[in-house]
Amino acid sequence: MASRSTARKHTLAEQADRFALYQEAVNAPADNIDFIERVYTEMRGAKPKVLKEDFCGTALLATEWAKRGPQRRSIGVDLDAEALAWARRHNLGPAGPAIASRIELVHADVLAPNEHRADVVCALNFSYFLLPSRQQLLAYFRNVRRSLRPRGLFVLDCIGGTEAVADYHERREYDGFSYLWDHSEFNPLDHTARCSISFAFPDGSRIEPAFAYRWRVWTLPELRDLLDEAGFAAPRVFWEYTDEEDGTTEYREIAHEQNQEIWLTYLVAST
Incomplete structure (x- = not known):
């Protein structure tokens, strides 16, 4: 047995949890939910209750959605069984049984038919870029449309620029x-x-x-054409603007904008 003085110390990388680091560095569930609530309320005159998070990974967004109130329910869909298991241990578990009971995690392909219906379906962090062919993305958009309740909204984000x-x-x-x-x-x-x-x-x-x-970097014209072909109305495009003084950001609806090195948008499509 190695002595205490000679035992190898574990590196910080060996002690770290990649899913926890990803959540801290990439996910922004509060901002996502605030945007979804604002746009849905403006368009429908009521707050949405059921959210379906496709490509949910660790289901942080689905968990935070359910925390917003006892009438909130969420569904998370992902092919990664390891990420879903992590979600149950580290997100749903700590949230408590009352909240976890209103979150359903589904180990499935987002392209597969399903019986879940939601007020809002979202595909965020450009997750649908993992679908590289037009045929796949069109099939996914059609699947989303079938998943929406009447007057439901589909929210996705997009990145672009030079x-x-x-x-x-x-x-x-x-x-x-x-x-x-x-x-x-x-x-x-x-x-x-x-x-x-x-x-x-x-x-x-x-x-x-x-x-x-x-992944495939899908362009806004391609996405708008595919959403139209899938049966959605023309999507609204919300462009990210950053305040140069305090660094805060906001998304404003646009019809025209100049290209940039990197830009971020939300697209909101309705049936």
């Missing part, structure tokens, strides 16, 4: 770790790129990559 269709890297600092985004091998013929998320720590250790995949 850097989004090129190789680029991003580093953001958080308390105790750095978030590293790598977007490389962009192919202008099919708009696919190799993506990875890594985490770096003060002791020099890394989780590299923590997540890796290949």
Whole structure:
């Protein structure tokens, strides 16, 4: 047995939880929910009750949605059984049985037919970029439309700009770790790129990559055409604007905007 003095210490990367780091660095459920509530209330004159989060991963958004009130219910759908198991332990469990009982996690492909119906279906963090073909994305949008209750809304976000269709890297600092985004091998013929998320720590250790995949950078005209073909009304586009003084952001509906290095939008589609 190794002595206490010679036993190898675990690195910060070995002690870290990649799902917890992802939630801290990437997810913004409060902002997402505030936007969904605002737009739904403006368009429908009431607050939505049931949310279906496609590509839900650790279901943080679905959990926070259910916390907003006893009439709130959420459904999270994802193919990753490990992420869903983590969600049950670390998000639903701590939320307590009263809230967890109003959250249903479904291990399934978002392209598969389902019986769930919701006031709002969302696909956020550009998760639908994982569907690289027009046929797949159209099938998904049609599936979403069938999942919506009458007067329901489909909310998705999109990223674009000159850097989004090129190789680029991003580093953001958080308390105790750095978030590293790598977007490389962009192919202008099919708009696919190799993506990875890594985490770096003060002791020099890394989780590299923590997540890796290949996606297609869909454009706004493509998305609008596919939503129309799937039976949705023309989507409303909300562009992110940042206050240069305090750094706060807001999303405002637009009909025209100049291109930028990187831009973010919400699309809101209705039946």
